[in-house]
Structures are given as C-alpha cells and as structure tokens.
Amino acid sequence: MSTATGASVNAGTGGEAAPAAEARRPQAARKPSTMAQALNRALRDSLAEDPSVHVLGEDVGALGGVFRVTDGLTKEFGEDRCTDTPLAEAGILGTAVGMAMYGLRPVVEMQFDAFAYPAFEQLVSHVSRMRNRTRGRLPMPITVRVPYGGGIGGVEHHSDSSEAYYMATPGLHVVTPATVADAYGLLRRSIASDDPVLFLEPKRLYWSKADWSPEQPESVPEIGRACVRRAGTSATLVTYGPSLPVCMEAAEAAARDEGWDLEVVDLRSLVPFDEETVVESVRRTGRAVVVHESAGFAGPGGELAARIGERCFHYLEAPVLRVSGFDIPYPPPMLEKHHLPDVDRILDAVSRLQWESEWRAGGTPEGGVR
Amino acid sequence: MTVLEQSGSYHLAPPPAWRPRRDPAPLLPDQEPYRLLGTGAQLDGDLLLELYGRLVRGRRYNQQATALTKQGRLAVYPSSTGQEAAEVAAAMALREQDWLFPSYRDTLAAVARGLDPVEVLSLLRGDWHSGYDPRASRVAPLSTPLATQLPHAVGLAHAARLKGDDVVALAMVGDGGTSEGDFHEALNFAAVWQAPVVFLVQNNGFAISVPLAKQTAAPSLAHKGVGYGMPGRLVDGNDAAAVHQVLGEAVERARRGEGPSLVEAVTYRVDAHTNADDATRYREAAEVEAWREHDPVALMERELRSRELLDDEGARRTAESAEEMARDLRERMNRDPELQPMELFEHVFEHRTPQLEQQARQLRAELDAEHDASAAPGAADHSGSTKGDS
Known part of the structure; x- marks a missing residue:
C-alpha cells in the first residue's frame, strides 16, 4: 500500500480525529519521519533513560536490523546494551526471560513474523505466565518486537499476520501501531510496561511518513486505548495496524462515491481490547465491519464481532461483517493483492450492511464474510 | 593437553574455520x-x-x-x-x-x-x-x-x-x-x-x-x-x-x-x-x-x-x-491449604484488563451466591472455598 495513505492517516493522532487542533500546534520541532525512524527513536530514548533496557536480536548490531529499526544503537550504547545474538529465536526469548528475572528490561527483535515461531513455547509457557505462576513475584517486563503482515512483496515466510496466536495467549499484551506517532509512543509505553508486550510492527508501514516529533505529548498513548481516526455516522470500520490506511482510503471513497459517512476505529491495542470505544461507536452508527489481514476463521475479527454482537445487539441494523485475508497460507507475492483486504472489498462489505432493510422486509441478506 | 583445556587460547586466536583440528586428544x-x-x-x-x-x-x-x-x-x-x-x-x-x-x-x-x-x-x-x-x-x-x-x-x-x-x-x-x-x-x-x-x-x-x-x-x-x-x-x-x-x-x-x-x-x-x-x-x-x-x-x-x-x-x-x-x-x-479463588485474577497482568475485571465480578458473584446458599438455614456446609476472600 502507498506511503501516501500512511501520511494521510498520520494526520490524526490525538485519540480522536481533530485536524483543527493539529493545525494549531507549533510546527518548529516537527519534521518528516518514517515509522522505522520513530521506532528507532523510541528504542534510543528508552535505552538512554533506563540502564536496565537491553535490545537483543539477530542483526540488530552493526547492520541496524534488516529494517534498520535498531540503526546506530550498538554504536551509541555498546554491544552489551544492543546485542547481536546467535540465530535462535527460542534462545533469544529464553535468555530474555532470565535477564528479566534478574531485573533487566529486554527488548527482543524477531526478524520476521514467521521466524518468531520457534520462540512460541517460551512465550506461551514462560513469558506470558511467569507473573501468574509466581504470584506476582517475577514480572516479565519484556517487549517482543515482531515485524508482521504482507503487502511488501516478501517471499514465503515473510508476510504472516500472526496476531491471533498471541491474542489467544492469556498474559500477553498485544499492541500494533498504525501511525508514526503511535509507533514511537506505543513502543515507549511497551518497554516501560512491567507486563510482556507483543509489539507488532506493520512492515508495509515502516516507510510511511508523517510530520512528527517525539516531544508531542499526544504521541504517547496509553496501552489499551483505541482511537477514532475518522468520525462518521453511517457505519464503523474497526481495524488496526496495516489495515488502517486501507480503511481510511475506503472511508474517503465511500463518502465521495456512495454518500456513506464511515467512522474508522484504530484499535492500537488488541490486548487489552478497548471495548468501550468500539461499543460506543457501533451503538451510534448501528453498523460495523471488522477489517484485518490475518485469516478470518478463528481470527481477531471473530472475537471482535462476537463482543460487538453481545453489547450492541439492540443497536445493530445489520450483522457485523468481517473483511479479512482468506483462510489460506500466505500466498506468493505475485498473488497477494488478491488476498489482502482492499478498498473494494471493504466497500463491498459496507454495501451489504442492509441499507435497504430487505432483511426485515423478508428478503435474504447476502451472507458470507466478505 | 586436551582440546578443552586449550579453549581459552582458541577463543583469543581463532584459526580459520576450515583448518582441521590438529589435536586428536580425547575430547573429555x-x-x-x-x-x-x-x-x-x-x-x-x-x-x-x-x-x-x-x-x-x-x-x-x-x-x-x-x-x-x-x-x-x-x-x-x-x-x-x-x-x-x-x-x-x-x-x-x-x-x-x-x-x-x-x-x-x-x-x-x-x-x-x-x-x-x-x-x-x-x-x-x-x-x-x-x-x-x-x-x-x-x-x-x-x-x-x-x-x-x-x-x-x-x-x-x-x-x-x-x-x-x-x-x-x-x-x-x-x-x-x-x-x-x-x-x-x-x-x-x-x-x-x-x-x-x-x-x-x-x-x-x-x-x-x-x-x-x-x-x-x-x-x-x-x-x-x-x-x-x-x-x-x-x-x-x-x-x-x-x-x-x-x-x-x-x-x-x-x-x-x-x-x-x-x-x-x-x-x-x-x-x-x-x-x-x-x-x-x-x-x-x-x-x-x-x-x-x-x-x-x-x-x-x-x-x-x-x-x-x-x-x-x-x-x-x-x-x-x-x-x-x-x-x-x-x-x-496433611493440613488443607487455603486457596483464594479471587486470586485467579490477581497476577495475570500488573493491572486487570476491562475483560478480566468483568470476569472477576462474575466469579465474585458466583462465590457470594454459593456462600449465601450455604449460610441459609438447613443448607449443607459449602464454606471454606470462599473463606477470607476480599
């Protein structure tokens, strides 16, 4: 997806759509920055502020990470603070557990979504439950950064959306930024958190740009707070991470071509899930579509749709629909455009939200997920 | 001297990786x-x-x-x-x-x-x-x-x-x-x-x-x-x-x-x-x-x-x-340990998520109902499980 869409999304960062407030802010300290640069700055600021913060992973040293998110950190803070590890994800996370047991605050980089799976046992059996199994005596202040999602033409095993696995693991926070400001703020919050955070970085937004400076107070949103990126009245698009720019584009197209005024909610945090923001929006609009790249079956959208159904039943004009990746292993890059949710697929779902009330008139609604 | 005992010097001056190990001494x-x-x-x-x-x-x-x-x-x-x-x-x-x-x-x-x-x-x-x-x-x-x-x-x-x-x-x-x-x-x-x-x-x-x-x-x-x-x-x-x-x-x-x-x-x-x-x-x-x-x-x-x-x-x-x-x-x-059911939600995260708050309220209500039932005259004694909960 285009960086242009990323830029338009990044205009609204304050927890609500507020372009007017945005314009009033002093511009002096702000300059164009990519999401990768904002993440790098967040790591740098965390390392500088807290000597217990340690970055470790594959190629995070001299190379600066394959996405350059750790660029310059080893040079600035030394090999003990930003460490190139052996190529072994379970070992990286397992040693991070021991470091956390001794009072350090490790920030672990998994090189790609699908390369994080060897660390899964450490994550599920130890990271997520160490606080619980020791009755609070051993918290796990570990941040696991995972570049995720498709849309970058990556070959096999470089484009997975693995959030559902992590969401299904009690004891983990699962966070994913969609804007440059959130990337900085959420990562700072994640590193400062005494709970383990799975920090999912949308790969295709690494190079999205926005005018931004880390000093902006609104750039540090609390973990667990969703925000309305576009206010609307007709229906709510609930989304996160790499799908946010697509939803924003869809909302603009809907307003232009169809006369629908769509609200767009960016979850930012999948666990904890900000139910109140979503419920408030859907009760107001009466219609909802959940949008994400990962597979639909037993995916995040199922949980979201169920909760919306439970709490908004009497306000809904139509069943909650999901637009997601197909239930297939991630496709070859030359075919990924058919797999990833796009503007047309989102608008098609919106069009099926029973605007004509044919359901109540006895007609058959078009079923299906997409 | 075994290869193991040499490991210190090996670490300081690594030979090219393709060189065969010269010391066939026992490994242990x-x-x-x-x-x-x-x-x-x-x-x-x-x-x-x-x-x-x-x-x-x-x-x-x-x-x-x-x-x-x-x-x-x-x-x-x-x-x-x-x-x-x-x-x-x-x-x-x-x-x-x-x-x-x-x-x-x-x-x-x-x-x-x-x-x-x-x-x-x-x-x-x-x-x-x-x-x-x-x-x-x-x-x-x-x-x-x-x-x-x-x-x-x-x-x-x-x-x-x-x-x-x-x-x-x-x-x-x-x-x-x-x-x-x-x-x-x-x-x-x-x-x-x-x-x-x-x-x-x-x-x-x-x-x-x-x-x-x-x-x-x-x-x-x-x-x-x-x-x-x-x-x-x-x-x-x-x-x-x-x-x-x-x-x-x-x-x-x-x-x-x-x-x-x-x-x-x-x-x-x-x-x-x-x-x-x-x-x-x-x-x-x-x-x-x-x-x-x-x-x-x-x-x-x-x-x-x-x-x-x-x-x-x-x-x-x-x-x-x-x-x-x-x-x-x-x-x-041989003494029964006293476990507190409400502690189930204590140490999942530093702070409970809204969803865990809701589940904790549900369990609290279940325990209270159980306690009330056992406290009612003539009811079987089911106490103990909720004793000391806060």
Whole structure:
C-alpha cells in the first residue's frame, strides 16, 4: 500500500480525529519521519533513560536490523546494551526471560513474523505466565518486537499476520501501531510496561511518513486505548495496524462515491481490547465491519464481532461483517493483492450492511464474510 | 593437553574455520565417569558426613513425598530416589547469591538449598504453581516443559555478569531434556556469551520409558558440551563426593569468568517416572536391582564405615533426624491449604484488563451466591472455598 495513505492517516493522532487542533500546534520541532525512524527513536530514548533496557536480536548490531529499526544503537550504547545474538529465536526469548528475572528490561527483535515461531513455547509457557505462576513475584517486563503482515512483496515466510496466536495467549499484551506517532509512543509505553508486550510492527508501514516529533505529548498513548481516526455516522470500520490506511482510503471513497459517512476505529491495542470505544461507536452508527489481514476463521475479527454482537445487539441494523485475508497460507507475492483486504472489498462489505432493510422486509441478506 | 583445556587460547586466536583440528586428544578429561568413593582418595571426613546426612534425609524426603501421593496429598510426585547425590551436590555447590534452575524432578535440590519443602511441593500438590519466592530464594520456579529453563539460567547469568555481580547459575536437566532444542540453544548462547552458568545433566537412563539409546547417538551426554566450545565432565552421579567436587569446580570456574561447562552425572531413576507410571512395562527388575547395589546412600555409608567415621549409633541418629523431617512434612502436608479463588485474577497482568475485571465480578458473584446458599438455614456446609476472600 502507498506511503501516501500512511501520511494521510498520520494526520490524526490525538485519540480522536481533530485536524483543527493539529493545525494549531507549533510546527518548529516537527519534521518528516518514517515509522522505522520513530521506532528507532523510541528504542534510543528508552535505552538512554533506563540502564536496565537491553535490545537483543539477530542483526540488530552493526547492520541496524534488516529494517534498520535498531540503526546506530550498538554504536551509541555498546554491544552489551544492543546485542547481536546467535540465530535462535527460542534462545533469544529464553535468555530474555532470565535477564528479566534478574531485573533487566529486554527488548527482543524477531526478524520476521514467521521466524518468531520457534520462540512460541517460551512465550506461551514462560513469558506470558511467569507473573501468574509466581504470584506476582517475577514480572516479565519484556517487549517482543515482531515485524508482521504482507503487502511488501516478501517471499514465503515473510508476510504472516500472526496476531491471533498471541491474542489467544492469556498474559500477553498485544499492541500494533498504525501511525508514526503511535509507533514511537506505543513502543515507549511497551518497554516501560512491567507486563510482556507483543509489539507488532506493520512492515508495509515502516516507510510511511508523517510530520512528527517525539516531544508531542499526544504521541504517547496509553496501552489499551483505541482511537477514532475518522468520525462518521453511517457505519464503523474497526481495524488496526496495516489495515488502517486501507480503511481510511475506503472511508474517503465511500463518502465521495456512495454518500456513506464511515467512522474508522484504530484499535492500537488488541490486548487489552478497548471495548468501550468500539461499543460506543457501533451503538451510534448501528453498523460495523471488522477489517484485518490475518485469516478470518478463528481470527481477531471473530472475537471482535462476537463482543460487538453481545453489547450492541439492540443497536445493530445489520450483522457485523468481517473483511479479512482468506483462510489460506500466505500466498506468493505475485498473488497477494488478491488476498489482502482492499478498498473494494471493504466497500463491498459496507454495501451489504442492509441499507435497504430487505432483511426485515423478508428478503435474504447476502451472507458470507466478505 | 586436551582440546578443552586449550579453549581459552582458541577463543583469543581463532584459526580459520576450515583448518582441521590438529589435536586428536580425547575430547573429555574423564574417559570414565569420575569417582572418588572407594578409590582411597584423600577426602574431607566432615564433608563426607555432611553429604551422608543430606543423602539420608533426601532419601527419606523422596519416600515421604511418594507416600503423600498415595494419601492424596500430592497430585503427582516425580521421585529422585537413586539420584539424591546429584540433587544434594547441586544445592551445595552454590553460594548464597547464586541461582538454581530446577526441573520438576529436582524438588530435593531446592529443599537441600534450604527451601521449605511444603512451599517447594506446592506445584505438585495442586496448589499455586510456585509456592516459594524465586527472587528471595534464588531458586527459579520448577520447570515442567523440558529444558525450557536452561536459556533462563543463561540469561540470568549473563545479566548478572553485565551488572558486575558475582553470581553463578546452575541449571538442571535430564537425559531426555538434552534432545530438546532449548538445550542446544541454551548451551550455544552460554558459550558465545561466556555466561557464568553450569549445566547439570542427570542421566538417569530414562525419559519416562524411552532409554538413552533411543535419545542420542553421542558417545556421552558430556560430549555435547564440546561441540559448543565448553568443557564436558563425566561423573558418577551416585558418588556424592565426586559430584560435589566436579560441580564445585565447574561453579568456581564460571565464577572466575572462564565460562560455562556441562556436567553429566550418570545415575539411575530407581522409582518409576512418577507415581502414575508403570516402569515394569519397559525395564527389567534385575536392572533396577543391579543399580541398587550402586545406591548413593549405601555407597556413602560404606565409605564412612570403612573410614570408621560412622558407626551404628551415628547411622541411627542420622535416620532419626530424617524421620523427624518426614514427620514434620507429613503433618504440615496433611493440613488443607487455603486457596483464594479471587486470586485467579490477581497476577495475570500488573493491572486487570476491562475483560478480566468483568470476569472477576462474575466469579465474585458466583462465590457470594454459593456462600449465601450455604449460610441459609438447613443448607449443607459449602464454606471454606470462599473463606477470607476480599
């Protein structure tokens, strides 16, 4: 997806759509920055502020990470603070557990979504439950950064959306930024958190740009707070991470071509899930579509749709629909455009939200997920 | 000089990777499991007596814990009967500030380190997973998923070294655990980082039912250390004096900053895997009997008597102190623990999520309803489960 869409999304960062407030802010300290640069700055600021913060992973040293998110950190803070590890994800996370047991605050980089799976046992059996199994005596202040999602033409095993696995693991926070400001703020919050955070970085937004400076107070949103990126009245698009720019584009197209005024909610945090923001929006609009790249079956959208159904039943004009990746292993890059949710697929779902009330008139609604 | 002894200079000046190893010397310093008892070696009599006392109490602890499973007081007990020497020596090798990383079979090592056995057995009782405070005791929670605690030991030792602290970590694993990927990754990280950590592999012959021959084709498990660039030591795991010495050397080597090592203690799991296992399905009674001849408690007693350091009276006094420990354990384990259901939501995160708040309210309402029903006149007594909740 285009960086242009990323830029338009990044205009609204304050927890609500507020372009007017945005314009009033002093511009002096702000300059164009990519999401990768904002993440790098967040790591740098965390390392500088807290000597217990340690970055470790594959190629995070001299190379600066394959996405350059750790660029310059080893040079600035030394090999003990930003460490190139052996190529072994379970070992990286397992040693991070021991470091956390001794009072350090490790920030672990998994090189790609699908390369994080060897660390899964450490994550599920130890990271997520160490606080619980020791009755609070051993918290796990570990941040696991995972570049995720498709849309970058990556070959096999470089484009997975693995959030559902992590969401299904009690004891983990699962966070994913969609804007440059959130990337900085959420990562700072994640590193400062005494709970383990799975920090999912949308790969295709690494190079999205926005005018931004880390000093902006609104750039540090609390973990667990969703925000309305576009206010609307007709229906709510609930989304996160790499799908946010697509939803924003869809909302603009809907307003232009169809006369629908769509609200767009960016979850930012999948666990904890900000139910109140979503419920408030859907009760107001009466219609909802959940949008994400990962597979639909037993995916995040199922949980979201169920909760919306439970709490908004009497306000809904139509069943909650999901637009997601197909239930297939991630496709070859030359075919990924058919797999990833796009503007047309989102608008098609919106069009099926029973605007004509044919359901109540006895007609058959078009079923299906997409 | 063996390749292992050269490892220091190898580290400083690595030869090109394609150069064949020039020194065909043996890979291990010990070609046979290292022994001290029965060899006539000069040994500290007080140390032998202390080891003996700990072995006798350790054996009694194993018997008592096994008995507690039959009385329904423990949900399960993976016994270390026959392996007491390694368990006790592991605890003794460590200083106050050091850390122990036990597996589920190593409750005796934790007890030998001075932890309250009732707290150590919390997990196996079905009470909270870790009954003791790992930070205060410097004993990591008992690890059930095999070998997963080994990278933790490496990370902790590495962190301590980064902070400049004098701390060694000792990680315990069984022969089956050496097949796990985490074993490999932990040893590799430890060697690359030169972390002050010691890996103690208790080769007790079986991973539940699968014998060592189906677990590895390596000449010994100690050999595995060599591939990672750390010394491997082979020791008779039933010879408490030998294990104590070898582990002590490995721990002090790590403390001096000379890096990790791997110790394979060759021993035998005399009991079944747990009380729920039936060992007669996969091994002969004759094999078990043969190992009883090489029992760690008997070996030490024989040694002490031959050195005239122990007589019948001394043995009786030791048995009595073990009996006292068992009686205390029995009595305390026979009291029902009081678990608080509302604590289920206490330690998932630092702060409850909104969803957990909601679930906690649901459970609270269920408990209140249960309490009201039992408080009603003529109702059956269901109290206890909610007692003391807040």
